[in-house]
Amino acid sequence: MELHLHSHRWxxxxxxxxxxxxxxxxxxxxLMVLELAWTAFAAQGDPWLATRMIAAMVMGWDVLQTTGYSxxxxxxxxxxxxxLGVAFGIMLAAIIAPFQLDSSTPMVLFTGAVFGLVLYVLNFYGMVGAFSWFAELRGWPTAIGHAIFGMSSAYIYRKMENP
Structure with a gap:
């Protein structure tokens, strides 16, 4: 019996x-459903706050001053x-494909989780210089949500890709 180890080189x-x-x-x-569920169950205050924060990236700071649904x-x-989801999904696939990280489900899920956590750090610690209002969303729920985003994207990609 011969043991074959799958190489993950480029x-x-x-x-x-x-x-x-x-x-x-x-x-x-x-990720959007997870964010809405988390806001509905755990957060006190305005359930549309995260939605306004995301919209403020293109609509400007004034959106954050409003309340309620719009x-x-x-x-x-x-x-x-x-x-952003599509762009990040494409970036993740650009990492997965050349390194053959889609060789198994556990490998692609691990890769997606790491990608999601790196994305969380870049978004909520790096980009906060441009979009300061995202600092208040830092925390484990958001980090876990981003890990789930990466895992979901990687898994869906593995199932849909043409070999």
Whole structure:
């Protein structure tokens, strides 16, 4: 019996870009549901605060001064959320494919979790210089949500990609 270890060294392998975009879109939806559920169950105060924070990236600081539900704010937040989800899904696939990190489900889930946690650090500690209002969302729930985003995106990509 011969033991084969799968190497994860770089090879010239292109990602399946369409699968990556769909995976990022789907994982963005999963993260959005988790954020809304967390806000509804655990957070006191305005349940639309996170939505306004995301929309403020494109609509400006004034959106943060409003309260309650606004269809325009929700549409802007959805657009930003899904565009970023697709972009990050494509970035993740660009890492997974050439290093063959999709060789097994545990490997792709681990890769996705690490990617999600790195994304959390970059978003909530790096980008907070440009979008200071995100500092108040730092914490374990947001970090776990980003790890789940990465895992979901990686798993969906693995299932959808054309070998």
């Amino acid at each position: 090879v010239a392998r292109q990602p399946d870009w369409a699968a990556a975009a769909v995976a990022g879109f789907g994982a963005g939806g999963i 269809l325009g704010v929700v549409i802007a937040a959805l657009a930003v959320h899904y565009i």
